Structure formats: structure tokens, C-alpha cells
Amino acid sequence: MSAITAEPKETRHYRRESKSGGWGSPIVYFVALCMIAITIAPVLYIILGGFRSNSQITTDPAAFPNPWMVENYATVLKMPLFWRMMWNSTYIALITALAVVVLGVMASFVLARYKFKGRNAMYMLFASGMMFPLAVAITPLYIMITKSPLAGTSWGVILPQIAFSLPQTIIILVPFLAAIPMEIEEAATVDGCSRLGFFGRMVIPLSMPGVITVGILSFVGSWNSYMLPLYMFASEEQYTLPRGVAMFSSNHSQDTAQVLAFTTLSMIPALIFFSIFERRIVGGLTGAVKG
Amino acid sequence: MGLEIGLLAGPAIIVFVLFVIVPVFVALYYGFFSWKGYGPATDFVGLANYKWTLTNKDFWDSVLHTGLIAVLSLLFQGPLAILLALLLNQKMRGRSLIRVLIFVPYVISEAIVGIGFSLMLQDAGAVNGLLHKLGVDQTISWISSPKVAIWTLMFIITWKYIGFAVILMLAGLQGIPEELSEAAAIDGASYWQIQRHIMLPLLTPTIKIWAFLSLIGSMQLFDLVYIIWGQYIAATAGTSTMAYFMAQNGRLSGQLGRGSAIAIIVFIISLIVSLGYQRFVLNRDTEGALTDKK
């Protein structure tokens, strides 16, 4: 089929991408288009609704903007509170993602490359976290955090988020790190690297696809998280965007158009972030689901 | 070596134990008190909170709804996601754009999805408006009619989470060596034969992992229900979930002791479901991660 047959394994799926020049069957396109329409219509409704006026929305709920109004977006962009929430969402998501990656890689490295008593127990400990979802733990967490010095601080959201992201992180990363051939580690040892040196120089670069995947998943998870901030944050100065959107929509619900504009603007960063890294996520998950 | 292990794994273990494991015990403790959170918990009530929950019809309704959502999510999303992943795994123009677009709902927060859909699905909202334009004369109460509401919720859930299923399946498909399907094609197998007999069986481990993640997601469904139906009426509308019941009758009723007891009950239910799933379905796949390398 293809002239190139002896490519190195690692780049296999990039080769596939590059071959996607041909046209598939029309049925495929039809199904794909239907799917896209259903997927995108509600999102478009939100985005376009922000360009309409309230009376436009009331008189004809399902129509295009006529005329287009930019005022709603302009008003939201001028709100200090919006930017405050944007900042809160950003730094909380960044710290969460960074900490999840660092803690996750270190723990996964131990699980994947060290042989020691209790390794299986440790893996099961983390894996059990998958069965104890945040939604269930939220009441006791709330009790603990409000009684602790973390009360009312961003750490009351960040630390639980990190903890609850660790199971999926470790489940995704361990296969990655385990897949690094023993020979590389041995070679590194011969070159005088300690196992920690091996960790720094070889493991981190080689597990990059998995690291990016877990990083993005925890970033997006934090960005969208609603329940933790709902319980932990009492002041709107601290609100992240999902909570802010909910608050804004109940405060301004007579102003549907502006609610839609606010909503649109608050989903854009995660969308951009994700679109850039989408391909890498697929790559990262491939390593994980191979087992 | 012990020190290395401690240094590397220690921080993760500490954070994990502190914020995931300890809360179980905190909940266990406070579950025995009638406690409204205004002062120290002193009103020991034994198993009263557990009894209250287990004899509450709304609780069992919420368990039923959660179970229904879990099963229907598997039935709706599974086949659809596999089909879409097979489609999108083909060579076609615009594939990467389609892949990004299909994933968009997953990236949007539940709060936004909930607000958007509540606006669209109001009696005088865009969906009914569109139906009127298309000549449908009826006004359907998508979210307020108890008969319709659970299906509306199922649609929104499918819409929201199908993208994640597709992307996971795609990742699984890309892990399958291309040589296999190429060889089959040379042997004269048709496209669908290849998908059915080669790709699908090899995708099974991915499907099992996705199903597990989907089950867990269903178990903790809260945001969407809370945003769309608010604090009070999900039970009446027939869309309350276990996590919703816990929030409603725990913190939102000012009953932190009872909320803790409900948390323990929900935890046990989740544990039974996920252990059962691991034992009977997932068994080999999770352990594979550890055991197939020496």
C-alpha cells in the first residue's frame, strides 16, 4: 500500500495521519456530518445567543442573530469579576495539573520500575481511589477542610483535586513507564547513572505523551470542576468559572443573551487548550489502553 | 532503595491518603451523629442516620435512577462510540477537525452544559421553537415533565460524554498494529469483515476500560442534575442520583451527620459495583499493566 514500510514503530500513527489525503465513502461523511451537527448545535446556540438581544431570543428562540450584537460580549469582557474568575480557574487548574503530573510520574515510576514488597498493595491503594469518587467523599472532605487551616483558601480545592486525579494518572502512566525497555535502564546504569538519574534523563522524556495526556485531563477536569468549589468556596472573589457561570446565570437570568455571552467566554480557554493538544491525548491514551 | 521509594512515592501517597482515604473514616465517624455543623458533634444517634436513609423511598429512587443511567449510558454510548471510532479511524479528509469537534462537549463544563440545555429546553425555549417551525404543534416539557425528564437527561449525558468514549476507542484502535488489517485486506477480507473480526476483538480491552470509567462516572453524576433541576425537585422529576440525594439531604439540608452516613452507603454501593466489575470483567486488564513486564 505504501512505499514506506520500514518506519520505526514510534511514529506509526503519525504516518497514518499523513496518509489521510484520500476521500472516504459518502456514507461516512454523511454520518460524520450528522454527528457533528448534533454535537455542535447546542454549542452554537450558546455562542450565537450571545450575539442576539433578549427580545430577539424571546420572540424567536430558534433563529440566527439579526442584527448581530457585540454588546453582550463587550459587557462581559469589561467585568472585573469575569477576569477574576478566569484567573482563579487558570491558576487553580495549572497548579493542579502540574502537581498531578509531578506526583503522578514519581509514584508511577516507583510502581513501574522498582520491585519491592507491597508494590501490588500500593497499586491497589491508588486504584481503589477510582471506586471512591469525589462526589461521594465531598461531605467528609467539606467537614475536614472547613475545620482545617485550608478553609477558605484555594488549597481547599486544589489538594483534593490532586488527590482525586492521582488514580487515573497512575493507571495511565504506569504502563508507559513499564514499557521502557529494561535495556535502556541497564545501559544507563552502565553509563554511571543511578536509578534516579535514569529517572530524570530517560524516563521523563520517554513518557512525555502520557504525561501530556494526564496533564491535560487534570487541567480540563479542574477547569470544569463544579462540586468542589461549590462546597469549598464561599466568596465570589474565589469562584472559578463554572461556579461563576452558575451564579451569573441566576443573578442575570432576565438577561439571557448576556448569560450566553458569559458562558461562551468561559468555555473558550479550555476549548483552545484542548484543540491544540487533542492529537497528543489520543497518542497518550493509546499507550495506556494497550495494557 | 527504600529511601528512593519513599521520596518518589511518598508525596503522592500522603496527598492521596489524606484527601481520599481519610474522608472515608471521617464520614464513618460523623455518620453516627445528628450534627448540623454549627458546633461540635455531640448528639450521638447510633445507626439512626443509616436507618433514615435506607428506609427513605427517595433514596432508593435515586439508586434506581443512578442504576438506570449507568446501564443506559453503556447501552447508548458504547455501540455509538465504537461505530464512530471505526469511522474516524479511516482515512478521510477533515478527520482531525471532526475529531476535535466531537470532543468539544466533553471539554465544556457540566455547569455550562446544564445552563445551556436548561435554556434551550424550556417550554418557550429554542428546541420547542424549532419544533414549532417544523410544524410540530405540541409544546413538550422536556425538563419538567416527570415522564420525559430522565430521557432528556440521558440525551444530555450521551451528548456530553460520547466524545470521551470515542477518543478512548480511537486510542485503542491506533494501538492495533496496522499490519493485521493490511494482511487481512490482502487476503480478500471486506472492510466490515476486518472491523468485525479483527478490530473489534482487539478493541475489547479498551471497551472494558471505557465501560468501567463510564460506570464510575454514572455513580458520581451530580453537576448536571443539580444545575438543571436545582436543589429540590430532581426527585419529583425522576432524575435524582445518589450523589444528588446525598447533597440534598446532607449539606443542603444542614444535616452533615446524615450526609456522612449517606456517603458511606453510597461508597459501599460504588465499591460493590466496581469490585464486581473488576472481578468479573476487568480482571486481567488492570493487572496486565503490572504483570506483563517483569
Add this chain to the structure above:
Amino acid sequence: MRSSLKTVAVSAVIAMAMSGLAACSTPTGTESSNAPGTDAQSTAAPAAVTMTFWHNGTGDKSLAYWDQVIKDFTAKYPNVTITPQAVQNEDFDGKLQAAMQANTTPDIFLQRGGGKMADMVKGGQVMDITDVVSAATKTAYGEGVFAAYTTGGKIYGMPAALTPEGIFYSKDLFDQAGITATPTDIASLNAAVDKLKAAGIAPISLGAKDAWPAAHWYYQFSLRECSQAVVDAFIAGSTDLSDPCWKKAVQDVADLNATNPWNQGFLTTSAQTGAGSSAGLLANHQASMELMGAWEPGVLGGLTEDQEIPADLQLFPFPAVAGGQGDPSAMMAGLDGYSCKKDAPQACVDFLNFLAEKPQQEGYATAYGSLPASKDATGAVTEPSLKSLLTGFQNAKYVVLWFDTSLGQDAGNGLNQAIVNLLAGQMTVDQTMAAIQSAVKSV
């Protein structure tokens, strides 16, 4: 558990009634001549005090009001700094509870009394202000107003506004439907509903998504069906609902519901948020009646296009019920008030007394669109629907606090949800009565 209810509920009767607001002419001094509480100013250079203050006035008018009040107060007490924070009403309880957990309770906070306040008192969170309410305040308010803020014989909160309830309606829509006289009994209410329907107007708007607006129909029917003695016993903590009047009230709600008088999709209609809310429907003439407390005009004003209270907004009292044991003039009401945290500085009490003075009371009534707790300030009530509410209140034979407030959050929620289930057709009359009974018993 049960014993705590007694103290809760005894406190909850608003016994002010007849004597209360009828005598409105007690003269009081102006704010400058009559400093309440301690004479903080006379002592030289008092130590600087900073206090935090949480209220729920997120609207522009109420924000401006609090800015002004704090400015005026600190002009009088220069050593005091007050940091106000407006908390979204729906978030208020959760936030306050978290603060009490973390020992970051604000010095001054909104207080609605009843069962929840009793819980806070039990948790040692609220200051006993029995002996520090100034004499001037006591005179201006009358003792009765403090009942909802009294538990175990002590006062823990300063009332600021009264929110009695009636049926607000749009005069224009009534005219349009050819309704000439406001309903006085259920038969005439049903007739009005029929006429409005015939005219293509949604008769009654109902925000059942928030549960309590639906339950208020049950409270009001109970008030009409049950004798004063039975209601008093309930408020005083009786969990025995065997008197047939309680079930009759459920039946009344079911009968009314059977005529389908509500706006479409009432189950997912919220009470106050937005044009699509039940208040929004009334404000924009999409529905013609709503059963609500005295905050209604203020809420409607925020929901119209021009941000004005609809000019045709009027009020009639809840109709009489044929054969009912309750007095037809009896009313149901809630209160807004403020508490100090247990160890708040003296300046907190000064602030509460300051709030109770005439100018602040008048401002409060105007900013929140409610009725002032102080009899001196009733002159600030000018809105027609509120004026008729005030008249009804002054003539009421007795006034009862919202059932859910007096029961406390949890049992109150259970009661409210039972009514929502009834309205949604998810429960029969018998099942609803059983659910109400078990909610009340669970306290």
C-alpha cells in the same frame, strides 16, 4: 432531638398581632439626639474595631443602601470599620455554616430566626442580645416582633423587616379578563382562574423549582383550615397532625391543582431568578397572580425591562376557605433580621441598634421593598400592594411564621417537597399527608 424542637418552635410565633403595628404613633428621638446602646462617643479615643458583615442584598439598591448605612454609622463611631460582603441569597446558609465551622463567622450576619437560629444558638455561635437591645428600639418595635428571634427566653437577633404574605396580581390582566372584584373565597378564586384562562392568560405563576413557593399554598390553606389553637400547637412543637384540618388543607391544594391554574412548566420554574421565573412572569404580564411575601414588589422591579415595579401591581389577602376554622384575617409572615456572632465587639450591638432607628428602617424598607420592623418607619411604605399588605398585617388577628422556618431547614424541606410531589401528580393526598407527617416527626 425532640426536646430541641420545643425551644425552637415556641420562639417562632409572631405574637405581635393586634396590638403590634396598630399603634404607630409612638414618638421617638432622631438618630443624632438619641444614640442607642452605650455612649461610645463620650469616652475619649476608643480602640479601633474592625467588623465583618454579611448580608444578602446583592441588588444595586440594597448595595447602595448598605454603603450609606455603613458610612453613616462609622461617621458616628469613627473608631469602627465595617467590611460588608453581599452574599447571594441561595448561597448564604451554606457559606455561613462553613464559616461557623472554620471559626471565621462574620461579626454581623443576616438572620431569619426560627429553627435554624436555634441550631446556631445551640452550637454557641450567636450573641445573646436580650439586655443590650436599646430601650428606644424596644419601644419602636414592640415586644412581639422579637418573638421569632427568641429562643430559651433570650433574644438573638434584631429584626429589620417583616414579610407578610398575600396574593399579588396584575390589575391590567384582571381587567382584561373581566374580573371586577378580587377573590375573597376559593369559589371566587376558581372563577377568576377560569376567566383568566378563557382570556388566554396564565392565571397563577408558581416557582415550584424552589419548592417553598409551592408549599406556601399549603401553609396558607392550613392557616385557613386549622383553628388558631391547632396552628399555635404546631408552631409550639406539636408533631401531631391528626386534626383533620391538616389533611383538608392538602385536599384544598390538590383541588386547586386539579384546575391547573399554574403557568406551564411550573415544576422547573424558579421563583425569583430571571424573566422566566414565576416572579418574572408576573412582572412581565405573562401570568396574573402569585402568592408571595412582601419582598415581591422589589423582586418584580428587578425583573422588568425598565427596572420599575409594574404600575398595576396590587394585592389581595389569601382567600377564605368554606368551613375553615382559622380566622380569615390571619396572616403568615417571615422576618429579615441580623445577629452578632457570639464574641463580637460591642460595636456590633451598636450597629444593630443603629439599624433599628427610623432613618435606617425607612431606608431598608425602600431598598428591599419590604415592610419595616419598626412601627415608626411605616411611612416609608408607599407602593400600593405593600400598603394593602401593611393594612392587612395591622388588622390581622394573629400572625404565624413560615412553617419551614419554624420547623428548621431539614423538616421544612421535607414538608415542602411533599407538596411539590402532590402538585406534580407524583403523590396522592393520602401519601402527601403521610410524607408531611413523617417530615414533621423527623425533627
